[in-house]
Amino acid sequence: MASTTTLEPTKAAPGGRRAKARSPESAENRLGWKLAGPAVAVMLLVTAWPMLRALYLSTFSYRLTDPDNREFVGISNYGVVLSDSLWWRAVGVAVFIMVVTVAVELVIGFAFAMVMNNILVARGLVRASILVPYGIITVVSAYAWLYAFQPTTGFVNQWLHLDPGTNLFDDFWGSIFVICLAEIWKTTPFVSLLLLAGLSQVPNDAIEAATVDGATWTQRLTKVILPSMRAAIMVAVLFRALDAYRIFDSPFIMTGFANGTAPPSGLVYNAMIQRVELGLGSAMSVLLFLSVLIIAFGLMKLFRVDLSQVRGD
Amino acid sequence: MGIRARRRVAAIAAVAGAAAGLAACGGESSGDTPTLNWYINPDVSNLEAYVTDEDGNQAPGGQAYLALKCSEESNGAYDITVRLLPNDASQQREQLVRRLAAEDESIDLMSLDPAFTAEFANAGFLQPIPKEQQTQLSEGMLDGAVEAATYDDNLVAVPLWSNTQILWFKKSVAEKAGLDMTKPVTWDQIIDAAEQTQTTVSVQAKRYEGYSVWINALISGAGGQILEDPQDGKDAKITIDTPEGKAAAEVVSKLGNSSAAPPALSNADEGGTVASFSAADGGFLVNWTYVYSDPNVAPFKDDLGWVRYPQTTDDDESRPPYGGINIGVSNYGKHTDAAYEAAACLTSAESQKTYAQSSGNQPARSAVYDDPEMKEAFPMSALWRESIDAAAPRPLTPYWSDISTALYSSWHPPSSVDPDTTPEESQQYIEDVLQGKALL
Numbered sequence: 127m128a129s130t131t132t133l134e135p136t137k138a139a140p141g142g143r144r145a146k147a148r149s150p151e152s153a154e155n156r157l158g159w160k161l162a163g164p165a166v167a168v169m170l171l172v173t174a175w176p177m178l179r180a181l182y183l184s185t186f187s188y189r190l191t192d193p194d195n196r197e198f199v200g201i202s203n204y205g206v207v208l209s210d211s212l213w214w215r216a217v218g219v220a221v222f223i224m225v226v227t228v229a230v231e232l233v234i235g236f237a238f239a240m241v242m243n244n245i246l247v248a249r250g251l252v253r254a255s256i257l258v259p260y261g262i263i264t265v266v267s268a269y270a271w272l273y274a275f276q277p278t279t280g281f282v283n284q285w286l287h288l289d290p291g292t293n294l295f296d297d298f299w300g301s302i303f304v305i306c307l308a309e310i311w312k313t314t315p316f317v318s319l320l321l322l323a324g325l326s327q328v329p330n331d332a333i334e335a336a337t338v339d340g341a342t343w344t345q346r347l348t349k350v351i352l353p354s355m356r357a358a359i360m361v362a363v364l365f366r367a368l369d370a371y372r373i374f375d376s377p378f379i380m381t382g383f384a385n386g387t388a389p390p391s392g393l394v395y396n397a398m399i400q401r402v403e404l405g406l407g408s409a410m411s412v413l414l415f416l417s418v419l420i421i422a423f424g425l426m427k428l429f430r431v432d433l434s435q436v437r438g439d
Numbered sequence: 440m441g442i443r444a445r446r447r448v449a450a451i452a453a454v455a456g457a458a459a460g461l462a463a464c465g466g467e468s469s470g471d472t473p474t475l476n477w478y479i480n481p482d483v484s485n486l487e488a489y490v491t492d493e494d495g496n497q498a499p500g501g502q503a504y505l506a507l508k509c510s511e512e513s514n515g516a517y518d519i520t521v522r523l524l525p526n527d528a529s530q531q532r533e534q535l536v537r538r539l540a541a542e543d544e545s546i547d548l549m550s551l552d553p554a555f556t557a558e559f560a561n562a563g564f565l566q567p568i569p570k571e572q573q574t575q576l577s578e579g580m581l582d583g584a585v586e587a588a589t590y591d592d593n594l595v596a597v598p599l600w601s602n603t604q605i606l607w608f609k610k611s612v613a614e615k616a617g618l619d620m621t622k623p624v625t626w627d628q629i630i631d632a633a634e635q636t637q638t639t640v641s642v643q644a645k646r647y648e649g650y651s652v653w654i655n656a657l658i659s660g661a662g663g664q665i666l667e668d669p670q671d672g673k674d675a676k677i678t679i680d681t682p683e684g685k686a687a688a689e690v691v692s693k694l695g696n697s698s699a700a701p702p703a704l705s706n707a708d709e710g711g712t713v714a715s716f717s718a719a720d721g722g723f724l725v726n727w728t729y730v731y732s733d734p735n736v737a738p739f740k741d742d743l744g745w746v747r748y749p750q751t752t753d754d755d756e757s758r759p760p761y762g763g764i765n766i767g768v769s770n771y772g773k774h775t776d777a778a779y780e781a782a783a784c785l786t787s788a789e790s791q792k793t794y795a796q797s798s799g800n801q802p803a804r805s806a807v808y809d810d811p812e813m814k815e816a817f818p819m820s821a822l823w824r825e826s827i828d829a830a831a832p833r834p835l836t837p838y839w840s841d842i843s844t845a846l847y848s849s850w851h852p853p854s855s856v857d858p859d860t861t862p863e864e865s866q867q868y869i870e871d872v873l874q875g876k877a878l879l
Contacts, residue, residue, distance in 0.1 A: 187875050190536065190540050190562070191536060191540070191558050191559070191561065191562035191564075191837060192561060192562065192672055192673070192837055192838075193562070193563075195672060195673065199875070202875075203875070206875060206876055206877070206878070207878065210877055210878045212877075212878045212879075213878060296706070384646060393878060396879055397878070397879070399533060399537075400529065400533060400840070401840065401841055401879065402536055402540070403875070405875070406875060406878070
């Protein structure tokens with residue numbers, strides 16, 4: 127389940143090079159391969175091989191503790207997964223978490239980025255403290271939120287003057303609320319960091335020109351600042367959306383996937399690690415991978431941004 | 440978490456109260472003595488038997504203490520090192536499966552929950568025990584214990600200790616309801632008695648293994664079973680959609696929709712049910728034997744009564760749940776012979792008595808129950824022996840973990856159980872899961 131975004135190598139600067147090779151293009155190409163070759167080989171070794179193996183395993187009915195009954199079943203595992211309401215529910219849960227957390231994180235992250243960009247005093251301190259949650263291990267933050275909301279050990283019920291027996295982890299919406307909250311708390315700093323990078327690239331003269339022309343603050347934001355940050359927003363949304371879709375730690379720790387809070391990666395865990403059903407589990411991990419690709423591709427189409435051009439300009 | 444021989448001797452010295460000098464000269468070299476790694480579940484510990492490893496961590500006493508004793512008694516034939524598994528039974532299974540599937544040589548002995556003993560045996564993780572040794576090892580063991588360690592007509596692991604559930608009740612409540620507790624009682628009777636006295640019947644009915652334990656006991660109590668031909672693995676015949684399954688569903692549904700259900704019934708595990716039983720309106724509880732020493736019940740110990748597990752029907756004797764720990768010998772260890780010897784020592788009558796006294800867990804050997812010291816320490820030990828002998832283990836199928844998950848998911852929460860549809864639906868779901876046609 128490695129991150130799937132790859133940055134295309136920068137295109138060679140056209141012309142301007144008097145090569146001794148017959149074709150300058152092919153020389154560039156060869157040099158490019160020499161430089162990138164080792165990395166490509168390592169990537170293939172650590173990602174392509176496991177992926178192909180998963181693809182292969184997904185065509186079997188194969189349980190690790192019942193090796194004698196291993197049999198080839200073709201693509202029927204995919205049929206089982208795709209026709210099971212549990213899978214679609216899991217996809218729905220992941221999409222819900224993805225949409226909610228990314229939307230909220232963009233707004234709060236943008237506010238943080240503005241603060242970090244414009245603050246004049248204690249700049250380093252503010253930036254560092256905004257980044258603290260991002261530095262915390264996800265499992266640790268999941269436990270922290272779990273304990274905070276638990277009726278016995280938590281303080282939240284008392285703070286909010288809720289009935290002391292209130293247990294948000296009792297039902298789906300309560301659980302999903304805390305999961306989203308933990309996710310937002312933890313990864314908003316990441317979004318704000320990316321947005322800060324985008325914000326610092328907005329040309330000051332453009333904003334000044336807009337001010338001189340009498341644009342209001344809202345107009346400056348929507349017509350000047352946000353459009354010039356499009357690439358940065360795109361990167362933030364893409365990274366966060368993919369991460370949120372593949373969420374695992376928080377529901378695993380907080381609910382153990384009870385109350386229908388299992389995302390697709392949770393179902394993969396149940397099948398692969400708990401039930402050691404390698405066939406079904408592999409089929410689901412292949413489907414998870416494909417859905418991540420679809421999301422990545424869809425977002426890139428939506429934003430009409432070529433990732434290779436995101437690098438400063 | 441390895442515990443070195445030197446530390447062992449030190450710990451034994453502490454246990455036996457021997458002179459400190461013994462510890463100082465301890466640590467005899469273990470040149471040809473094979474070291475056996477025993478993966479144990481963390482068990483109830485007794486302070487005196489705490490052993491300290493090289494990092495200064497303390498390991499629980501129960502099984503670790505047996506390891507020390509047997510190593511000492513073996514005179515250098517083997518040296519057992521205990522290694523702790525996670526707390527949660529399913530995580531214990533997970534870790535062992537992953538290691539054994541990779542043919543990890545560093546496991547020699549393991550403490551197995553009976554619920555997944557069959558799965559391990561079927562996967563070839565356990566060294567087959569020679570026939571004559573099977574007879575030797577199972578001699579004097581309670582029937583229920585032997586049954587739960589048998590797969591495909593072979594003893595595949597050795598019972599170390601046994602556990603069973605009994606019906607705990609408040610004498611005052613039974614008296615008020617006019618229920619005669621000297622005769623076998625049925626679920627119907629105790630639910631009615633609780634309704635009548637405005638008290639509760641506490642049962643484990645959270646969405647977890649414990650709920651399957653209850654359902655299995657109910658179906659077995661009606662004379663049925665969850666499945667037939669467990670050795671057929673995923674092709675075993677599921678028999679929940681039967682009159683016995685319906686009888687079980689009737690009990691679950693009755694309690695689930697009754698005023699006798701504690702408020703948190705659908706979220707109640709072992710600890711939660713002890714808590715709801717200890718509350719002012721607690722009346723009845725089915726739970727494992729360790730409830731007797733639970734601090735929650737201490738305040739009303741005089742009022743605490745215990746009888747055999749309730750009957751599902753009026754006519755059939757109850758089949759209480761079975762639990763405990765079996766010791767398995769790994770197929771991939773390097774010192775199989777020594778491991779057998781060690782398993783025999785760890786599960787001997789003497790070891791089981793020591794273990795029962797230090798941990799409160801019940802012996803699997805019949806003879807230990809006749810020991811006067813045991814009778815004195817546990818006043819209800821005769822009931823325990825009777826219950827273990829009559830116990831119905833969970834089906835000994837390699838697919839139990841899947842079946843159990845599918846079962847408790849489709850019967851949860853108890854209030855949603857409909858005797859006319861739930862058995863049929865859950866049977867269908869379990870079959871689909873086993874055949875790879877549905878996800879869990």
